[in-house]
Amino acid sequence: MPLASPPEFDAAFRERLLDLLKWRRDVRRFQRTPSPPGAIERLISVACLSPSVGLSEPWRFVLVEDAARRAAIRTCFEDCNADALQMQSPDRAALYARLKLAGLDDAPCQLAVFADHATAQGKGLGRLTMPETLDYSVVVAIHTLWLAARAEGLGVGWVSILDPARIAAILDVPQDWTFIGHLCIGHPVQEDDTPALEREGWEHRHARAGAVIYR
Amino acid sequence: MPLASPPEFDAAFRERLLDLLKWRRDVRRFQRTPSPPGAIERLISVACLSPSVGLSEPWRFVLVEDAARRAAIRTCFEDCNADALQMQSPDRAALYARLKLAGLDDAPCQLAVFADHATAQGKGLGRLTMPETLDYSVVVAIHTLWLAARAEGLGVGWVSILDPARIAAILDVPQDWTFIGHLCIGHPVQEDDTPALEREGWEHRHARAGAVIYR
Numbered sequence: 001m002p003l004a005s006p007p008e009f010d011a012a013f014r015e016r017l018l019d020l021l022k023w024r025r026d027v028r029r030f031q032r033t034p035s036p037p038g039a040i041e042r043l044i045s046v047a048c049l050s051p052s053v054g055l056s057e058p059w060r061f062v063l064v065e066d067a068a069r070r071a072a073i074r075t076c077f078e079d080c081n082a083d084a085l086q087m088q089s090p091d092r093a094a095l096y097a098r099l100k101l102a103g104l105d106d107a108p109c110q111l112a113v114f115a116d117h118a119t120a121q122g123k124g125l126g127r128l129t130m131p132e133t134l135d136y137s138v139v140v141a142i143h144t145l146w147l148a149a150r151a152e153g154l155g156v157g158w159v160s161i162l163d164p165a166r167i168a169a170i171l172d173v174p175q176d177w178t179f180i181g182h183l184c185i186g187h188p189v190q191e192d193d194t195p196a197l198e199r200e201g202w203e204h205r206h207a208r209a210g211a212v213i214y215r
Numbered sequence: 216m217p218l219a220s221p222p223e224f225d226a227a228f229r230e231r232l233l234d235l236l237k238w239r240r241d242v243r244r245f246q247r248t249p250s251p252p253g254a255i256e257r258l259i260s261v262a263c264l265s266p267s268v269g270l271s272e273p274w275r276f277v278l279v280e281d282a283a284r285r286a287a288i289r290t291c292f293e294d295c296n297a298d299a300l301q302m303q304s305p306d307r308a309a310l311y312a313r314l315k316l317a318g319l320d321d322a323p324c325q326l327a328v329f330a331d332h333a334t335a336q337g338k339g340l341g342r343l344t345m346p347e348t349l350d351y352s353v354v355v356a357i358h359t360l361w362l363a364a365r366a367e368g369l370g371v372g373w374v375s376i377l378d379p380a381r382i383a384a385i386l387d388v389p390q391d392w393t394f395i396g397h398l399c400i401g402h403p404v405q406e407d408d409t410p411a412l413e414r415e416g417w418e419h420r421h422a423r424a425g426a427v428i429y430r
Contacts, residue, residue: 004408006238006406006407006408007231007234007235007238009231009234009235009365009366009367009368013228013231013366014363014366014367016222016224016228016231017232017235017362017363017366018261018264019222019224020222020224020232021261021264021265021359021363022264023221023222024264024266026266041427044423044426044427045423046233046236048420048423048426049233049236049237049239050236050358051239051241051358051361051373051410053375054412054417054418055410055412055413055417055418055419055420056418057420057421057426059426060426060427060428061426061427061428062427062428062429062430063427063428063429063430064430065429065430066430069430080343080344083343083344084340084341084343084344087339087343088338088339088340121418121421122412122418123303123417123418124302124303125299125303125412125417125418126299126375126376127375128295128298128299128302128376129295129298129299129375129376129377129378129379130375130376130377130379132347132350133375133396135347135351136350136351136354136395136396139351139354139355139358140354140355140357140358142355143265143266143354143355143358143359144236144358146266147232147362148229148232148236150224151224151228151229151232152224152229153224158266160268160341160342160344160345160348161341161343161344161345162344162345163344164344164345171430172430173428180351181348181351191221192221193219193221195266195270197269197270197337197340198270202269202270202338202340203269203270203271203336203337203338203340204270205263205270205272206272206336208259208260208263211259211263211272211274211275211276212256212259212275212276212277212278213275213276213277213278213388214277214278214280215277215278215279215280215281215284215327215386215387
């Protein structure tokens with residue numbers, strides 16, 4: 001039996017939750033003001049409430065504070081992005097790259113997130129046919145952190161134009177840790193309810209109806 | 216400039232959000248009462264507010280209503296689970312399997328979720344070095360749906376002991392859709408703030424401190 005009484009979520013809460021989802025953004029422009037002391041550790045604690053396959057809790061968080069390591073990550077982004085740019089029309093891609101670099105330069109906090117593929121926790125349950133669910137568990141934890149951050153007025157930007165093996169080497173993590181994502185965290189320069197890529201004319205959101213079929 | 220005024224999230228909201236995260240569960244026992252009309256479609260709409268790499272919105276939702284297809288998915292689970300059970304100590308694994316089957320038998324809604332690897336949306340942005348971020352975007356959408364469901368009093372159970380190729384065949388989806396997860400959705404038999412696997416003694420949650428390092 002549960003020890004505590006289950007919470008009731010009312011319409012007002014659901015409305016606020018919807019606001020949170022609508023105003024969560026992949027933030028690219030950050031103020032340089034530091035986050036409140038302990039904020040990142042608190043957000044990581046909240047992220048650890050996430051579901052994980054077999055209760056494996058495979059998430060591993062690396063707070064990147066060292067200037068040389070940050071510089072190496074920035075260089076890694078620049079190198080990977082140079083390749084990526086060749087596949088894109090140059091003007092918009094260059095704009096996008098500048099914005100992402102701005103995030104790496106300005107955000108007071110950088111958090112690299114890994115999945116521990118060697119963890120014995122969970123005893124392998126639930127992931128024999130789909131081992132990728134271990135990584136998925138870490139993705140969900142990142143999303144939890146993202147929402148909790150936004151609820152504190154902090155923005156998160158996910159940088160994915162990186163070479164996972166190189167990031168693992170730069171951060172000197174155990175070899176069984178797989179890189180999932182690199183997060184810039186800090187106070188955003190501006191709040192918005194429209195994705196930056198839509199504002200910049202890169203892409204627009206599509207109606208939900210096309211994404212649902214019945215079988 | 217944003218057209219609407221950004222919402223302010225206060226301490227009371229953050230407390231409720233924490234409750235939501237603490238009381239979200241991977242639900243295995245469902246009441247058979249149908250969900251309110253339109254509830255699933257509404258939850259899918261909310262899920263579509265999720266972030267996606269390059270604004271690709273690759274999530275595709277398949278509402279599985281046909282009895283024969285549901286039976287085929289159940290058989291797929293049983294076959295995959297038979298293999299998985301051989302890797303586990305038999306008593307606990309059998310209990311776990313029974314609970315998961317109960318979800319597939321009782322939940323009024325079954326939703327299979329895929330990633331469309333052929334989508335042109337987003338123009339490939341952000342996923343040259345890490346193409347798995349397309350799948351990660353779908354994982355985040357599942358998590359959004361999960362939280363929104365819990366806020367409506369609906370539970371979600373994620374079934375991962377399945378063969379992705381077989382599920383795609385059973386549901387006759389386009390060949391570029393990659394299976395991410397199969398969700399059982401409905402009113403839970405009981406609310407709880409402790410994971411079922413912890414209640415059953417399979418595994419327990421660990422302290423957050425071991426999951427953070429500084430570099």
